[in-house]
Amino acid sequence: GQNIDQPTEMTATEGAIVQINCTYQTSGFNGLFWYQQHAGEAPTFLSYNVLDGLEEKGRFSSFLSRSKGYSYLLLKELQMKDSASYLCAVPRGGSYIPTFGRGTSLIVHP
Amino acid sequence: GAGVSQSPSNKVTEKGKDVELRCDPISGHTALYWYRQSLGQGLEFLIYFQGNSAPDKSGLPSDRFSAERTGGSVSTLTIQRTQQEDSAVYLCASSLVFGGGETQYFGPGTRLLVL
Numbered sequence: 494g495q496n497i498d499q500p501t502e503m504t505a506t507e508g509a510i511v512q513i514n515c516t517y518q519t520s521g522f523n524g525l526f527w528y529q530q531h532a533g534e535a536p537t538f539l540s541y542n543v544l545d546g547l548e549e550k551g552r553f554s555s556f557l558s559r560s561k562g563y564s565y566l567l568l569k570e571l572q573m574k575d576s577a578s579y580l581c582a583v584p585r586g587g588s589y590i591p592t593f594g595r596g597t598s599l600i601v602h603p
Numbered sequence: 604g605a606g607v608s609q610s611p612s613n614k615v616t617e618k619g620k621d622v623e624l625r626c627d628p629i630s631g632h633t634a635l636y637w638y639r640q641s642l643g644q645g646l647e648f649l650i651y652f653q654g655n656s657a658p659d660k661s662g663l664p665s666d667r668f669s670a671e672r673t674g675g676s677v678s679t680l681t682i683q684r685t686q687q688e689d690s691a692v693y694l695c696a697s698s699l700v701f702g703g704g705e706t707q708y709f710g711p712g713t714r715l716l717v718l
Contacts, residue, residue, distance in 0.1 A: 537709070538706045590636070593648075596645055
């Protein structure tokens with residue numbers, strides 16, 4: 494089966510750093526995705542991790558530990574426009590169909 | 604270039620009616636996916652296509668749901684005898700191929716409300 498856990502909501506201050514955690518359980522691992530979804534809009538791709546370690550992409554970085562079933566998304570120099578839901582997704586074991594977590598709603602305030 | 608498009612953007616229907624939702628994937632993308640998202644919920648996988656075939660229909664909630672894809676392009680999701688619990692945003696996504704690490708590009712969704 495598939496089990497993905499992430500916090501429901503987080504708040505942070507503009508200019509700060511925030512870390513959004515995701516833990517997962519899967520019978521087979523085919524990588525982990527992070528998507529961003531603004532209210533009323535479609536999800537957009539942020540990152541894909543298949544190997545352990547940190548991958549940096551501008552203000553956003555994503556970390557993966559396969560042995561711990563753990564990932565985090567790190568957002569630096571937060572901007573108001575970063576207020577959105579952040580979805581962690583893990584393909585089901587033995588397939589490439591991502592199973593999505595419920596998402597973490599990030600609220601960035603001045 | 605054009606992204607994934609879906610129509611209609613909003614649909615209000617009465618319980619018991621049939622509805623048809625359409626998805627136009629990015630040109631050249633061979634894989635196409637349907638999800639639905641209820642208020643405050645995560646994305647629920649419904650079905651995917653590789654070309655015109657649907658190898659995995661396990662996510663369809665009931666036999667009232669069906670989908671097809673023709674010409675390796677446009678896909679339609681049909682819900683027969685709609686129920687109020689079918690109310691959700693139906694999202695379509697496409698990827699260049701079906702495989703690990705392939706980025707899915709999502710359409711804007713169809714917001715379905717069943718009265």
